[in-house]
Amino acid sequence: MSKQIFVVDDEPKIGNLFKNVLERDGYDVEAFVNPLSLVEKIEEGTEEPDVVVADMIMPDMDGVELMEELREQEVDVPFIIMTAHSSVQTAVEAMRQGAFHYLEKPVNLEEMRALLEKAIELYGAQQELQQIKTEQQKKYPIEGILGESDPIVEVRETLETLCGASSTTVLFTGETGTGKNLAAKTLHYNSPRAEESFTDIDCASLPDNLLEAELFGYEEGAFTDARDSKEGLIEVADGGTLFLDEIDSMSLALQAKLLSFLESREFRRLGGVEDKTANVRVLCATNSDLEESVQEGSFRKDLFFRINVVNVELPPLRRMGDDVILIANHLVKDFNREFGSEVKGFTDAAKQKLLDHSWPGNVRELRNVIERAMIFANGDRISTEDLTLAPPSRLSDGKRTSDGFRFPLGNTLEEVEKAYIRDTLEARADDSYADIADDLGISKKTLWDKRKRYNLDEVVDR
Structure with a gap:
């Protein structure tokens, strides 16, 4: 033409x-x-x-x-x-x-x-x-972070604000499977850097010496198998975004080198003598408590403050209430297109089964469950029999017996606390918040905050 x-x-x-x-x-x-x-x-x-x-x-x-x-x-x-x-x-x-x-x-x-x-x-x-x-913007819209619960709305609002701050370092935290990688890509592809590359690496997947070579590159002869010079991911991502997943896996020595780059935007390849520069936005992610790692001495305090300019916490699925059903219905539509099927949704009993599950694997686990259900479902709606859920090795909800709570080993303190507060609110529905908080040894405001944090609004309406 x-x-x-x-x-x-x-x-x-x-x-x-x-x-x-x-x-x-x-x-x-x-x-x-x-x-x-x-x-x-x-x-x-x-x-x-x-x-x-x-x-x-x-x-x-x-x-x-x-x-x-x-x-x-x-x-x-x-x-x-x-x-x-x-x-x-x-x-x-x-x-x-x-x-x-x-x-x-x-x-x-x-x-x-x-x-x-x-x-x-x-x-x-x-x-x-x-x-x-x-x-890419169509593939990773801000609205693609699904959910209507308060934690998810806050995540979307934060990402929208951060899109304009295209040099700010961001730390994504949250349990495994909560969508930290998706959030990082969404931020990149809706920022002024969207035309440049999004480069990611799982820091836990490589030994420390190989991770250093991948990040910073190396010159010919820098080590035994370095027959040619090679650009590192920092150079490859120049102008774009570098996403460091599981950053807590880095050794202290490599953390120091990363900190130096973040402070100066200058680095040297392994075996090199020339200082190079790169204009890269660095995004980091972890499912660990970095503040605890700092206290233990396994993560540098100065690096923690440098990457924690803005913290975006991706909430676990168990804190998202009815969003579980919203996301599940979205996955059904996706798999309908992929499989050429016409599943319309879930039976009421199946929805309740999804809501009752603790989802230790979060959205990743939910996706796997829905994919399997779509493959083996016989009717036009997914039933409880179609949903194969992993046995609760970590129960987020405690079981009450005549002599009190009993939890299987492996529960986190947060899970135990959530279950205990929920059961207390159910059992003392006629008591005042002040009395319940006093008996729990916390303030009324703290009890209210924990009720919101653990999404317990459905337990009692006060």
Whole structure:
């Protein structure tokens, strides 16, 4: 398909000359003697050029004003200014304002051809990058972080704010399977860095010496098998985002090297002597308590403060209430498309079974459960028999017996606390919050906060 060139010059002979020459080169050319005519053509919406070539000095509207008018019409195409020798400085100023380049009159036709080819090539590359960015944004929209519970709404609002702070280091925390990787990609693909690469690495998957080589790269001869120089992921991610998952797995020595890079944005490859720089946004994730790791001495305090500029906590599924059903229904739609099936949802009993489960594997576990159910379901709705849930090796809900609570070994303190508070609220539904809090040894405000934190609003309405 031939490229469309719009030429604007108040001297008809020049426009006709360019039209005749460029059409022989295979371009589709339209010449205008008045810039307002071009604007009207754009407003009709029938055609949009691939390149605009416009004279600087014209009646009604000069070349720069025409360029700005087209920008307001969202016609973002390469703009080439034609100018007399005495006005070259004005043309250079136009380039600072966004013009692609300028041609000095009388125009050298070969120079024009070369500029047009370069403009179209670069514009095509920009369009391709923009298309990739748009596709990724569609794949990772902020709304893709599913849920209507308060913790998830807070996560989405935080991500929206962070999209504009494209250099800020972010620490994602939360249990395994809560979607830290998804949140990191969502942040990247909705930020100004979206056109650049998203590079991720699982720090726990490599021995420390290999992890250092992967991150910082190495020079030829740096170690036995280093036969060639290699860029590290920091260099690969230059301009984009580097996501360090399970950052707590790094050794203290490598943590020190990472801290140095975060402070200066400078680094050296293994075996190298040259300082390199990289403009990279660093995102980190962990399912461990880093503050506890700092206390134990396994994680550097200074690095913790450096990466914990903003903390985004991804809540466990058991704290998300009815969001479990919302996410499960979304997964059903996904698997319907993948399998070509027509499952409509869940029976009421199946929904209750999903709500009662503690989900130690969180959304990852839920996805696996729904995928298996979709494969083996016989009817158009998933029933309790279709849902194969892992036995509760860690119960988030305690069991009350005549002589009090009994929990199997392996429960976290948080799970025990949640179950105890829930059962206390159920058993003492007629008592005041102040009395219950006093007996539990906490303040009324603390009890209220824990009720919200553990999503216990459905237990009692006070």
